[in-house]
Amino acid sequence: MKYYSLSNPTIKKSFENAVVNGIAPDRGLYFPEEIPPLDTSFFEELPQLSIPEMAYTAMAPFVGDEIPQAVLENILKNTLDFDFPVVSIKDNMGSLELFHGPTLAFKDVGARFMAQCLGYFNSKNAGQVTVLVATSGDTGGAVANGFLGVEGIDVVILYPKGKVSKVQEQQLTTLGQNITALEVEGVFDDCQDMVKTAFLDQEITAKRKLTSANSINVARWLPQMLYYFIAYRQLAHRKEPLVFSVPSGNFGNICAGMIGQNMGLPIDHFIAATNINDAVPAYLETGQYAAVKTTPTISNAMDVGDPSNFVRIQKIYGNNFTQLKDHLSGYRFTDDATREAMREIYHTSSYIADPHGAVGYLGLKDYLEKHPGKYGVFLETAHPVKFLDTVEETLERKVPMPERIQSLLDKEKKSIGIKNYADLKSYLLS
């Protein structure tokens, strides 16, 4: 499979090249040259297949012969070695829990898959690679965990001092080995700017091979399609049309689900649920796309004003507005509505949702009221303890800490404080 740049289709690269470089030389996002349909017999057999078998069939066409079958099978087995249950919320609604991985957020799957692909490609080329990544919270932990102990790779994570939660900070700063956390005096945008500057700094790139691990990378984006296959595997016995509501920020997760649908996965409809950072719901109403200025909310992993994967979504539906609207509904909700939804889910279904999942629930609930007879799944993208203060304050109760989080909180934090780009540069050159 070749990948081309969405801003210039004549730029075509291998899977390896797309993974190692992340973004095309013209700064465009990579997109697969084709979306290969799967046999209908595969979907009939799917409930009987193991998750790694199913995952291999779905992902193999996107990797081609660039990773040997046994290696890819092993990568997928390691990537998916935790649970992804669909928990019943109501007669016509379930919650797909994507938070049972090591860092309690759905980004674990993409980060682990990417880390292992990069590890494989790197083992052929020898030489050390540095993954440089800025995080506002969740990405850093998932990337650190995914790359921990991967040979030939150093990970350097920049995070804004005092701006990530305690759990998130511990996930970044306690691993050791090939993971280094740089604690930046500043905000997330400062971290992001420094990373971008470093990629363009020839003094650094002459000395260190740098790569990024953000969600633009096809190896982080595409394996997220597997969530929808995994959910379908549990729901295939249901007769109703299947709808997914996805709490969305950069729109990578929902976009991967759409790739699955185009491969033949029986998904009736998608719902993009956002907080008040609503560029996509607004587009679906007006047909005019405009980035919005990012506003902080309680579902902060979705505080994205200009979602980078939206161009991929448009591509999937042939850049046709009517076609896109047939497949996708958009909703946006305020923090007040989100808190109200958390209370409603808790009181009517005895279920504790995190703020992101609650936004997904709200979109789904409204859609199902208008379209009875369908079965809906909202994606629960983070464990409620990752947003402990908001959840406890909203539900007016304590939320039990999973044991592994408790032990994480007791570990010793190790970070290097930096103030500016000069500090980052001298660290990278040392």
Ligand SMILES: *Cc1c(COP(=O)(O)O)cnc(C)c1O
């Ligand atoms: C990253 C994230 C999202 C948004 O996912 P996208 O793929 O960027 O749309 C939603 N919820 C949580 C908890 C996240 O960490």
